[in-house]
Structures are given as structure tokens and as C-alpha cells.
Amino acid sequence: TQTVSQSDAHVTVFEGDSVELRCNYSYGGSIYLSWYIQHHGHGLQFLLKYYSGNPVVQGVNGFEAEFSKSDSSFHLRKASVHWSDSAVYFCAAGGSNAxxxxxxxxKLSVKS
Amino acid sequence: EAAVTQSPRNKVTVTGGNVTLSCRQTNSHNYMYWYRQDTGHGLRLIHYSYGAGNLQIGDVPDGYKATRTTQEDFFLLLELASPSQTSLYFCASSDLGSQNTLYFGAGTRLSVL
Structure with missing residues (x-):
């Protein structure tokens, strides 16, 4: 059984701050990891994913995430947030069964 | 970009009612999914399918049926709706070679009174 844990339900930062959203997983096997963003009243949109290779992956709008096998983590980061980054962020894990x-x-809240 | 269209966008029914949620994707994706989103639970997988006529059981299937009639169309059926099924439902699709990249519809908000 695969599980995904996001320890922070709500994170608040100021515009221009850096932010890290944490994700830990448990899964026995080859794993795909991804992040999605959901703006209020909308469906989820894909941000980035990791399967193999370079553990740091780049996504849209300056987001990046780093995979760590030893920590079972896939944290999302952004160096300088904008008010439009306010949204709910979901981490996801999958295997070969789709x-x-x-x-x-x-939930990320960016204050101006 | 993949287009996933859900209908209706909002639905209200009574306990014991019969509800069908529809989803159509127009990019010939193999996989389609139904999730429900609830506060405190995130997204939970109800059913998914990898092609017409195929159905796979998700993590919270009780009380739900689903049918994939064509590659484009995936339906979620609640035959005896209960208040516990009040939720926001999302349909999604993905390509065979990119299973981790889901394209989501805008959602259907269902209220069971």
C-alpha cells in the first residue's frame, strides 16, 4: 500500500519569501512522484514529476522539487513566491499500475 | 493540452436517489479516473479504467459503480445516494506513457440531502 503524507495543512508566507512544502511517501517498489496545484474553485493542474535520474526536477513558474530516497521525501520549493502562488498543493505517488x-x-497563503 | 469535461457542474439529490456523473476527454488518453475530494482527506480514488470496457477498483469504491463506454467517456454511478457521498468529484485522464501526469476536469459538486 502506498501512502503520501503532507505534514503541513497550511503554510503562510510573505510575497518574495522562499517556501518549502513537504511530502513524504511510503511505497515498496519503483515510484513516480509528482506535485499538483489547485487554485480555488478549479481542478488540479500538474506542476512537475520525478521518476529517475537527477533528483532535482524543475517545474513551471519557478517551482522545483527534490527527491530523497533515504528520507522518503519529495519536497516542493520556490525561491521567491508571488501572491498568485496562493493555492492548495498536492503531492502524489504512483507505481506501475497507474x-x-x-x-x-x-494550503499555501501568500501575503503581500 | 488535454481537455476533460465533466457534467453536471453541480447536482443536488435526495437520499436514495440515482445520480450519474459524466466525464469526457478529447485527447485519446488511455487512463481515466474518478476521485472525490473532501476536507481533511484530500483526493481519494474511487475507480479508474485503462480503456473501454475496463474497470479497476480504487481505494474508496463502496457505493459507487463506474462504466467506461468508450475511450472518451467515463461515468460514475451512485444508485442509492447517501449523505456521506456529498463531495466534490473530479475526473482525470492520463496517457499510457505518462501515467503520472493527470489532466483534471473542473469538478462536479454533489450534494445529497
């Missing part, structure tokens, strides 16, 4: 499991989400 079944994707999502975390409970972290």
Missing part, C-alpha cells in the same frame, strides 16, 4: 495516491494537500 494508480495515483494523493496526499491531503497543503
Amino acid at each position: 494508480k495515483l495516491t494523493f496526499g491531503k494537500g497543503t
Whole structure:
């Protein structure tokens, strides 16, 4: 059984700050990891993913995430947030069966 | 970009009612999914399919049926709706070679009174 844990339900930062949203997973096998963003009233949109190779992956709008096998983590980072980054962020994990499991989400609030 | 269209966008029914949620994707993706989103639970997988006529059981399938009639169309059926099924439902699709990249619809908000 694969599980995805996002330890922070809500993170608040100021515009221009850096931010890290945490994701830990448990899965026995080859794993795909990804992040999605959900703006209020909308469906989820894909941000970035990791399967193999360079553990740091780049996504859209300046987001990046780093995979760590030793920590079972896939944290999302952005160096300088904008108010438009305010949204709910979901971490997801999947295997070869195409079944994707999502975390409970972290709501990011960016204050100006 | 993949287009996933859900209908209706909002639905209200009564306990014991019969509800069908529809989803159509127009990019010939193999996989389609139904998730429900609830506060405190995130997204939970109900059913998914890898092609017409195929159905796979998700993590929270009780009380739900699904049918994939064509590659484009995936339906979620609640035959005896209960208040616990009040939720925001999302359909998604993905390509065979990119299973981790899901394209989501805008969602259907269902209220069971």
C-alpha cells in the first residue's frame, strides 16, 4: 500500500519569501512522484514529476522539487513566491499500475 | 493540452436517489479516473479504467459503480445516494506513457440531502 503524507495543512508566507512544502511517501517498489496545484474553485493542474535520474526536477513558474530516497521525501520549493502562488498543493505517488495516491494537500497563503 | 469535461457542474439529490456523473476527454488518453475530494482527506480514488470496457477498483469504491463506454467517456454511478457521498468529484485522464501526469476536469459538486 502506498501512502503520501503532507505534514503541513497550511503554510503562510510573505510575497518574495522562499517556501518549502513537504511530502513524504511510503511505497515498496519503483515510484513516480509528482506535485499538483489547485487554485480555488478549479481542478488540479500538474506542476512537475520525478521518476529517475537527477533528483532535482524543475517545474513551471519557478517551482522545483527534490527527491530523497533515504528520507522518503519529495519536497516542493520556490525561491521567491508571488501572491498568485496562493493555492492548495498536492503531492502524489504512483507505481506501475497507474494508480495515483494523493496526499491531503497543503494550503499555501501568500501575503503581500 | 488535454481537455476533460465533466457534467453536471453541480447536482443536488435526495437520499436514495440515482445520480450519474459524466466525464469526457478529447485527447485519446488511455487512463481515466474518478476521485472525490473532501476536507481533511484530500483526493481519494474511487475507480479508474485503462480503456473501454475496463474497470479497476480504487481505494474508496463502496457505493459507487463506474462504466467506461468508450475511450472518451467515463461515468460514475451512485444508485442509492447517501449523505456521506456529498463531495466534490473530479475526473482525470492520463496517457499510457505518462501515467503520472493527470489532466483534471473542473469538478462536479454533489450534494445529497
